[in-house]
Amino acid sequence: MIAGIGTDIVEVDRVASKLQKGDDFLKHVFSEEEIAYCSRQKNPAIHYAARWAVKEAYLKAAGVDFIGNHKLSCIGIKNELNGKPFIVLSGREADLFEQRQYKCIHVSISHTTQYAVAYVVIESER
Structure with a gap:
């Protein structure tokens, strides 16, 4: 079941x-x-922008407020051997993922020399 969808664009x-x-x-x-x-x-700026967009899109998909204690460095983005991005959570972000019984995160990133955009879909067990 889809628990949340988030998107973000970064200059x-x-x-x-x-x-x-x-x-x-x-x-x-x-x-x-x-x-x-x-x-x-x-x-490097293009790749930093893309990762920042993923972090913001993840928080939107997770339905959390931006005022809370969310450490963006605990939302890590890595790539599979084929280049497909995925999110690795640590700290409070990993705890939140588990508490909400999320089971899977889907990520898509695209960028030009001017903008980076990311989409995140979170699935839950319920």
């Missing part, structure tokens, strides 16, 4: 601007693994 230039301000933004929003992955890419 790549906005992320590029935040990246120039230093590591605080990176450490607050991204996991160490995501930072390593994005830093290796030809245009």
Whole structure:
């Protein structure tokens, strides 16, 4: 059963601007693994923007408010060998997933040089 659907769009230039301000933004929003992955890419800002969009889309799909204590770096995005993205949760986000009896997260990401967009669908057991 579908428990929630979320979507988000992020301007790549906005992320590029935040990246120039230093590591605080990176450490607050991204996991160490995501930072390593994005830093290796030809245009890191595009990949950071895509991952930020996934995190925001996930929170919308989960139906949580943005005022709460949601640590975005606990919502990690990885890729399967074929490139398909998936979400790995840790900390409070993993606890919330379990409490709500969610069973599966589907993710789709797309980007251009200007925008990154993400869609997240969460399935539950009930």
